[in-house]
Amino acid sequence: GAVVSQHPSWVICKSGTSVKIECRSLDFQATTMFWYRQFPKQSLMLMATSNEGSKATYEQGVEKDKFLINHASLTLSTLTVTSAHPEDSSFYICSARVYGNEKLFFGSGTQLSVL
Amino acid sequence: GQQLNQSPQSMFIQEGEDVSMNCTSSSIFNTWLWYKQDPGEGPVLLIALYKAGELTSNGRLTAQFGITRKDSFLNISASIPSDVGIYFCAGSTSGTYKYIFGTGTRLKVLA
Numbered sequence: 001g002a003v004v005s006q007h008p009s010w011v012i013c014k015s016g017t018s019v020k021i022e023c024r025s026l027d028f029q030a031t032t033m034f035w036y037r038q039f040p041k042q043s044l045m046l047m048a049t050s051n052e053g054s055k056a057t058y059e060q061g062v063e064k065d066k067f068l069i070n071h072a073s074l075t076l077s078t079l080t081v082t083s084a085h086p087e088d089s090s091f092y093i094c095s096a097r098v099y100g101n102e103k104l105f106f107g108s109g110t111q112l113s114v115l
Numbered sequence: 116g117q118q119l120n121q122s123p124q125s126m127f128i129q130e131g132e133d134v135s136m137n138c139t140s141s142s143i144f145n146t147w148l149w150y151k152q153d154p155g156e157g158p159v160l161l162i163a164l165y166k167a168g169e170l171t172s173n174g175r176l177t178a179q180f181g182i183t184r185k186d187s188f189l190n191i192s193a194s195i196p197s198d199v200g201i202y203f204c205a206g207s208t209s210g211t212y213k214y215i216f217g218t219g220t221r222l223k224v225l226a
Contacts, residue, residue, distance in 0.1 A: 006157070032212055043118055043203065044158070044216040093157045097212050102146045102165065104205070104214055106157035 002028050004096050006107025013084055014115055021079045021110045023094030029074035030096035034104065035067075038091040050077040084114040119204055119217035127223045134191040136220040138204030145209040147187040149178050152201045152219075161202075162189070194224050 003026040013019050023033055031052050036044040048069055049057040056069035066088075068080040077096075081088055093109040119140045128134055138147070146165055150158035162173050164180035164187060171178055177190045187204055204217040 004157075034213070036216075043218050046213060046215070049213060091155075095157075102148075102207065102212070103160060103163050104148065104212075105160060106150075109155070109157045111155065 002096070002098050002103070002105040004030075004094065004105045004107040006094050006110055008110060009108060010111040010113070012113045012115065015085055016083055018080055018082045019084055019112060021081075021092055021094070021112075023077045023079070023096070023107050025075045025096045025105075028096075028098050030077075031074060031099055032097045033071060033077040034095045034097070035069065035077075035079050036093045036095065038093060038109075040091075044093065081112065084112070086114045088112065089114045119206055119215055121202075121204060121217040121220050123220060124218070125221035125223070127225060128194055130194060130196060130224055130226050132194055134194055134198070134222060135188065136190075136202060136222075137186060137188045138206070138217045139186045140206055140215075141185070142206075142208070143184045144206035145184070146207045146214075147178070147180055148205040148207075148214065149176075149187070149189050150203045150205065152203060154200075158203055191222075194222075196224050196226055198222060199224050 005024045007022045033050040035047045047062045050069045050071040052071045058064045071077040095104045095106045121138050149161045152158040162178040167184050169180040175192045179188045202220045205214040207214045
């Protein structure tokens, strides 16, 4: 099956610092990746769609200058949370779509805690 | 953002029992996916549905794409303790590849 690797699994940072999360498709090329955010005991909320070689498309209400997305290759997308604040603490999960396939495969998630 | 409504929100069942849950939307979807999520992990894909009326199985799991294209159903037969987790449905309209996730059904199995 399609494997998506996400790193780091968890990160603790100080308020005001930036944090980068990586998402890699290990055994397939992903032209499109998606970033989701999940608060405790809640569902997954789509933040943005990451397209290889072009700018990301952000969902309404998501600050593109705070959540920087880069999709420089067909196997790697990164999410950078800039100037993190405690309210940015959440579980961030990436997913990748296999080209020609409607299926989404998810990474294992990154728990971000901002102190 | 938009969410799909899942029912029930949570359920406790005895090991060996069958489980049914559903997902409803006010919008029409062209693809339905069902996932299971364990605590602290990303969702794992269980079943994908592509056509209205489609019935697809994966081991003890069976899912159906509703005829109206506004709902989907997941059944688990003969539940076992490892079925514990949160089950999410996700729907997508054609061409967007963006999936909206349901509110989730939290399943707890009593041995």
